[in-house]
Amino acid sequence: NAGVTQTPKFQVLKTGQSMTLQCAQDMNHEYMSWYRQDPGMGLRLIHYSVGAGITDQGEVPNGYNVSRSTTEDFPLRLLSAAPSQTSVYFCASSTLNQPQHFGDGTRLSIL
Amino acid sequence: AQTVTQSQPEMSVQEAETVTLSCTYDTSESDYYLFWYKQPPSRQMILVIRQEAYKQQNATENRFSVNFQKAAKSFSLKISDSQLGDAAMYFCAYRSAWGGSEKLVFGKGTKLTVNP
Secondary structure (H helix, E strand, C coil): CCCEEEECCEEEECCCCCEEEEEEECCCCCEEEEEEEECCCEEEEEEEEEECCEEEECCCCCCEEECCCCCCECCEEECCCCHHHCEEEEEEEECCCCCCEECCCEEEEEC | CCEEECCCCEEEEECCCCEEECCEEECCCCCEEEEEEEECCCCCCEEEEEEECCCCCCCEECCEEEEEECCCCEEEEEECCCCHHHCEEEEEEEEECCCCCCCCEECCCEEEEEEC
16 A cells, blocks of 8 residues: 655755656556645645646646656656755545545655 | 635643644635644655535544634634654645646645654
8 A cells, every 4th residue: 555655765966966866656546746845834735736647737847857658657857956955745646536645755855 | 816824833732631722724615624733753745634615614533633614714724632743744735626636736844743
């Protein structure tokens, strides 16, 4: 009963490096989303997908890239990491009219 | 755009007592969902309770209940018989009933401390 799996759980990057945060779900959910959580800010939507091959921007998309080639996977890419992207990142999935299921988060620090 | 406001950054309650966390929201939509999520120190996001806007009856889940006032755009969470394990950040969230389930709008959260 894996649910939503995020890897890695922790990561430290240097400014300018690139990396991909992985997200996979095994519930056959059509909807998937990425959020970032900063102190005192709650969670804010970065990008989301309503199905394989379909993605769109959320509230804070700049500096991030996504793709959805399969129903199960929704990776988040940082092309050139910046200190402002230091945050905790959550992936979530859901199906129509059902609450979102969240992964355990990835804590990302950018030096 | 919708907004969610949690006006209490921190709250505390004595074990076994009752506490109410406040949430207000702004929307022009008539059909939507509201949620309370709990985030313990483990960082997990745990759904506590949800409310459909078209339902007048307030949702209840064991010790957790809501007071949903649609006209006032208010959605408070009441925790009865508070337990030490209730200590966490609590987030109120809004989701439109249109366009699918992909977008939640969160408040900034309320940190709840439970004193023994």
